Amino acid sequence: MAQNEITHDLLIVGAGLAGTWAAMVAAREGVKDIGVLSKIHPLRSHSGAAQGGIAAALSNTRPVAGTGPRGPLEQIPPGDEPADSWELHMFDTIKGSDWLGDQDAIEILVKDATDVVYEYEHLGCVFSRTDDGRINQRRFGGHSAPRACFAADWTGHVLLHTVHEQALRHNVKFYSEWYCMDLIIEENVCRGVVAMNVLTGEIHTMRAKAVMFGTGGYGRAFGITSNAFANTGDGVAIAYNAGVPLMDMEFVQFHPTGLYRHGILMSEACRGEGGYLLNNTGERFMEHYAPEKMELAPRDLVSRSEQTEINEGRGVMSDGQGIFLDLRHLGREKILERLPQVREIAINFVGVDPIDAPVPIQPTAHYSMGGIPTTADGQVIADADGTPVVGFFAAGEC
Incomplete structure (x- = not known):
C-alpha cells in the first residue's frame, strides 16, 4: 500500500441518516470493512436538525369523529377501519410534487416507509406514544391523514x-x-476518493470497491436557510467535477416557518399541532389560498402564500418581511410536551416565548431536491442513456 493510502470494501462519504443507515445495513448484511468519512462529527450531521417527524402510513391516529380533517386527533382502536394506506401516502406525495415526482421511486418509498419506522423502533428509537403505547402520529403539510411519526420535536x-x-x-x-x-x-x-484529514492537513487516497455519497444538500447557497453551515453541496459539486451530470437542481423546497432573519427551522410540528399563520392584521390568511388544509397545505404553497402577503404589504416586523406563527392557543402544557425545542429556539434567537407571544417567521431554503442522478437502487447514472458509474452510489439529499 502506498503512503497515505487507505482501503475499505465500502467507503461512505457523509454520516447523516442516509450514510450511517447504509453503513449499518451493509455491515449487517456481511460487508466486513466499512469506512464512513464526515467533515464534521457524525452526530453533528444536519439530519439531527430534522424536527417534526418521519412519514409512514401506520394509521395509528385519526381526527375525532365529527370534527373535520383539522379536528383533534384520537388513537384508532385495533380492528377499526384504517385511516391511512400506502396508496394514499403515494397520492399525497405525487400531488405534493405537482405531478413531477418519479412515481416508481415514490411507490418504493411509501411501501418501505412503515417497515423502516418499525425497524427504527426495534433498534431503540424512542418515538412519542399514543395512550395505548403505539407510535404516535400527527399531521404534516400535504398529508390527508395523520402520518408523521415523531419524537416530540x-x-x-x-x-x-x-x-x-x-x-x-x-x-x-x-x-x-x-x-x-x-x-x-x-x-x-x-x-475511491481523495480526502484530507482536517486536523493534520494530510492528503489521503481512500480506495474502495464501492463508494456511496450521502453528503446532503446545498441550502447554504441561499441567504436565508434552515441548513447548517456544513450544507454547502460538496458532494454534488465533487460529482459534477468528476463528470457526473446533475439533475433537477432548480427544485429547492422552501419551508414556510424559518425563524425571521435567521432561517432556523421552526418545525412543521408547529402547524401539525395546530399553529396559526397570521399577517399584520391578525388574519389567518391561508383561508384565501388553501381553505381546506389551511396552514397544513404543502410547504411550497404555504411559502408562496406567505411571500404574497409580504409582497402585498401585509407582513410583520419593522421591515414588513415577516409573518407571525401563533402557538399561544395550544397552551403551555402542549407546547412544553410536543414543541420544547421550538420554544427554546424562539427564546434564544428572537427573544420570544411562544407560550406568551407569536413568533416572527419567514420562508427559508430548506431541502435540495435535485442533485446526483441515480437509479431506484441508488446507482449513480453517468448520462441521459442511464449508463451506470460502476461502484458509485448516492442517497439522501445529494
Missing part, C-alpha cells in the same frame, strides 16, 4: 443517535473531520 436527533450507535456496534470505522476533495473514477469505474 427532536425526531432527527433521536433517529441519528439510534443509527449511529448501531453502526458503532457493527464496528464501522468513522473518519470524523475528514474532508472529501475529489472522486477517483477510472474508465467509468469509481475506485
Whole structure:
C-alpha cells in the first residue's frame, strides 16, 4: 500500500441518516470493512436538525369523529377501519410534487416507509406514544391523514443517535473531520476518493470497491436557510467535477416557518399541532389560498402564500418581511410536551416565548431536491442513456 493510502470494501462519504443507515445495513448484511468519512462529527450531521417527524402510513391516529380533517386527533382502536394506506401516502406525495415526482421511486418509498419506522423502533428509537403505547402520529403539510411519526420535536436527533450507535456496534470505522476533495473514477469505474484529514492537513487516497455519497444538500447557497453551515453541496459539486451530470437542481423546497432573519427551522410540528399563520392584521390568511388544509397545505404553497402577503404589504416586523406563527392557543402544557425545542429556539434567537407571544417567521431554503442522478437502487447514472458509474452510489439529499 502506498503512503497515505487507505482501503475499505465500502467507503461512505457523509454520516447523516442516509450514510450511517447504509453503513449499518451493509455491515449487517456481511460487508466486513466499512469506512464512513464526515467533515464534521457524525452526530453533528444536519439530519439531527430534522424536527417534526418521519412519514409512514401506520394509521395509528385519526381526527375525532365529527370534527373535520383539522379536528383533534384520537388513537384508532385495533380492528377499526384504517385511516391511512400506502396508496394514499403515494397520492399525497405525487400531488405534493405537482405531478413531477418519479412515481416508481415514490411507490418504493411509501411501501418501505412503515417497515423502516418499525425497524427504527426495534433498534431503540424512542418515538412519542399514543395512550395505548403505539407510535404516535400527527399531521404534516400535504398529508390527508395523520402520518408523521415523531419524537416530540427532536425526531432527527433521536433517529441519528439510534443509527449511529448501531453502526458503532457493527464496528464501522468513522473518519470524523475528514474532508472529501475529489472522486477517483477510472474508465467509468469509481475506485475511491481523495480526502484530507482536517486536523493534520494530510492528503489521503481512500480506495474502495464501492463508494456511496450521502453528503446532503446545498441550502447554504441561499441567504436565508434552515441548513447548517456544513450544507454547502460538496458532494454534488465533487460529482459534477468528476463528470457526473446533475439533475433537477432548480427544485429547492422552501419551508414556510424559518425563524425571521435567521432561517432556523421552526418545525412543521408547529402547524401539525395546530399553529396559526397570521399577517399584520391578525388574519389567518391561508383561508384565501388553501381553505381546506389551511396552514397544513404543502410547504411550497404555504411559502408562496406567505411571500404574497409580504409582497402585498401585509407582513410583520419593522421591515414588513415577516409573518407571525401563533402557538399561544395550544397552551403551555402542549407546547412544553410536543414543541420544547421550538420554544427554546424562539427564546434564544428572537427573544420570544411562544407560550406568551407569536413568533416572527419567514420562508427559508430548506431541502435540495435535485442533485446526483441515480437509479431506484441508488446507482449513480453517468448520462441521459442511464449508463451506470460502476461502484458509485448516492442517497439522501445529494
